[in-house]
Amino acid sequence: MAVTSMASAPAAARVPRRGRDPDGLWRWLTFAPALLLMLFLSVLPLVNLFATSFFNITWEQGQGIWTFVGPTHYQGLLSDALLHAGLTNTLIFAFLAVTGQMVLGFMLAYLVSRIERGKVLYRAIFILPILIPGIVIGAIWKLMMNYDFGLLNQFIGLFGLGPHDWLGNASTALLSVVIVDIWHWMPFCFLLFLAGLESLPQDVFEAAKTDGATAWQELRYITLPMMLPTIMVTFAFRLILAFKVFDEVYLLTGGGPGTATEVLSFTLYQRYFTEDRMGYGSAIAVMVIFLICLLLVMAAGLRRATEARS
Structure with missing residues (x-):
């Protein structure tokens, strides 16, 4: 002891x-x-x-004069027609762009993951758009959608259709920006989905093939459920980035025609920098940050719910 x-x-x-x-x-x-x-x-x-955001800032002789206005700027957000158009267009843009990127990115990643040879080559080709600087992307697509000599109008001219002002027509301007954003950021979804697909345990698929499962059944009952965490993370990343879109709108349409492509980030740019309304622009920025944080909370909740089901 x-x-x-x-x-x-x-x-x-x-x-x-x-x-x-x-x-x-x-x-x-x-x-x-x-x-x-x-x-x-x-x-x-x-x-x-x-x-x-609680001050009105003016300039006299190079000096900033701060005048306290309280919540006046936040009250003005409710009656700002340009801001309402920007919020509506941002929601439409985010839904269409993220949906297109997710669907196309997953389809391409799934196809590339199933091939045996040339996987590195396909991967290099598909990620090219994300490597191009934004200013170059704006120049490329603005030339392609040009009314007089753009490739898109030359292509539809082969079928007897007249030229169309893709960026200058209110009915197609926002859709044109969505297409450019899908082309630009689809490789981001492709890379994340491809990494997720290649990390899935192969013994599950071998067991499914032994039981006689078809390719569609593997995709529906095995691949998609196991990929849900990756899908949710990718969706959260792209939704937040799509909500902050600015460069493509600025380079392609400048928010026009009218308010057809006005988005929140461009409204903030106009109010803060172009109109020099720093206090009101700060209030818009606070609102945008709040909305992005709300999206983060919703995405985190969806992810936890998805992981709990799986």
Whole structure:
């Protein structure tokens, strides 16, 4: 009995007391610079943006004059017709663009994952659009959709159809921007889906083939359920990025014709930079951040619900 207690004493002495972490202080000291830098670069600008939204800022002799107006700017959001058009077009754009990217990206990833040879070549070809700078994409598609000599009008001319002003007609301008965005960002969905498909356990598919399952049954009952977490993450990423679209609208249509392609980010740009309404533009920015955070919460909830079902 004495031997047992003596042998266990050194082991008990080596166990640190509960609630005491000898390395905790060192970890906090090494983490503190990164934490302070993150607070300085993210939290402080957000606080400043929120505070600015309660002021009306004018300029006299190079000096900014701040006038407190309270929640007036937020009340003005309710009656801003341009903002309402931007919100509506953003919702339509996000739904159409993300749906097209998800469907096409998954189809291409599924087809590439099932081939044996040339997979690297197909992968390199399909990711090319995402590597092209936005300004180049705007120039390419603006030339292709040109009314006088664009490739699209030359193509439909082969079938006896007249030229169409794709970017200047209110009925097709937003759809044209959606098509460009699908072409640009579909490779992002393709890469994530391809990585997810290649990481699936192959023994499940071998067992399904042994039981006589067809390719459609494998896709419906095995592949899609196992890919749901990847699908939800990809959907969340693309929905948030689509909600912040700006460059394609700015380069292709400039928000026109009229308000046909007006989106939230472009409305913010006009109010803040073009009209120099910094306080009101800050209020729009706060609203956009709130909507994006709401989308994040919804996406996280959908992901948890999906993982709970699986």
